[in-house]
Amino acid sequence: MPNDAPLPAPSRRRILGSTTLGAVAGLITGLAAGVVLATPRKSPPIPPRPGRRRFEGKVVAITGATSGIGRAAALAFAAEGGKVAFCGRREALGHEVEREIKAAGGDGFYIKVDVLVEDEVRAFVDRTVEAYGGLNVAFNNAGITIEKPLHEYTADEWDRVNNTNLRGVFLAMKYQIPHMLKAGGGTIVVTSSSNALATQAKRSAYTASKRALVGLVQAAALDYAQQGIRVNTLIPGTTDTPFLRKAAGMENMPDAVWRVGLNQWVKNNVPGIGRLATPEEVASLALALASDEHPFMTGAQIVIDGGKTAKAG
Numbered sequence: 001m002p003n004d005a006p007l008p009a010p011s012r013r014r015i016l017g018s019t020t021l022g023a024v025a026g027l028i029t030g031l032a033a034g035v036v037l038a039t040p041r042k043s044p045p046i047p048p049r050p051g052r053r054r055f056e057g058k059v060v061a062i063t064g065a066t067s068g069i070g071r072a073a074a075l076a077f078a079a080e081g082g083k084v085a086f087c088g089r090r091e092a093l094g095h096e097v098e099r100e101i102k103a104a105g106g107d108g109f110y111i112k113v114d115v116l117v118e119d120e121v122r123a124f125v126d127r128t129v130e131a132y133g134g135l136n137v138a139f140n141n142a143g144i145t146i147e148k149p150l151h152e153y154t155a156d157e158w159d160r161v162n163n164t165n166l167r168g169v170f171l172a173m174k175y176q177i178p179h180m181l182k183a184g185g186g187t188i189v190v191t192s193s194s195n196a197l198a199t200q201a202k203r204s205a206y207t208a209s210k211r212a213l214v215g216l217v218q219a220a221a222l223d224y225a226q227q228g229i230r231v232n233t234l235i236p237g238t239t240d241t242p243f244l245r246k247a248a249g250m251e252n253m254p255d256a257v258w259r260v261g262l263n264q265w266v267k268n269n270v271p272g273i274g275r276l277a278t279p280e281e282v283a284s285l286a287l288a289l290a291s292d293e294h295p296f297m298t299g300a301q302i303v304i305d306g307g308k309t310a311k312a313g
Helices: 018-032 068-079 091-103 118-132 155-183 204-227 242-247 255-269 279-290 308-312
Strands: 059-063 083-088 107-112 137-140 186-191 229-236 301-304
Touching: 059 068, 059 118, 059 155, 068 083, 068 091, 068 107, 068 137, 068 279, 083 091, 083 118, 091 107, 107 118, 118 155, 137 155, 137 279, 155 186, 155 204, 155 229, 186 204, 186 279, 204 229, 229 279, 279 301
Parallel strands: 059 083, 059 137, 083 107, 137 186, 186 229, 229 301
Antiparallel strands: none
């Protein structure tokens, strides 16, 4: 991985920029003056489906699963009987997810992997197959962003975003697909972003990588459709994850203040349903795409964004 110059620490799924931070600061001042603002509508819980075991006996590999959508997916795949191998860069969080899976009676393990490093990606897939005897499902979810006007990116920053988001998925699929071919088929789901369809300023690197993923999936779907491998793109909108709060620099603010600021951002940026997605909602769609429920679906881009891109379009 090229690292000739120090880079800003990127955050996965970062969506809040300086405009939001300014708005939040103003809201904090308003709160201090006694102004009362409504908090965002709570997301309805996903109804439990006891006994649903769509992935019983299937081997599942997930990248970018130490928090957010990937974490929710790892727990959900395991709850439905999948043997889940998952990776990410943050060891403490990875081991925490592994403990949660096992405490719930599931089968899964964590490996520290940076998808920028080809040898680590290959080793992750190899270890998954060695541990569980094959590979049936892949959810390639790892991604980062660095946000600034295009001319302000260094070449290293641009490469880091695109190599993580696009090259990382290519590497994962490169090593996953031979095992699926050996097994006679499989399913792959790739996380893109609603920014692939309608984006905003300061996201040129992120948007380029996420839009490219749609093309990668379409071509790969045609490469392997006759060999029983389906490849589809998941396109989530803004999702309520811990990284969202970190990206806004609001980790140390009271939860009520964060929620008020978030509510104002949602009003301006998330038309339609008017709230953020939960990681569990997005993960639930990823599981549907990865399951055997839609055998005629491949090369598709499935949007879950609460109506965000419907307005933009």
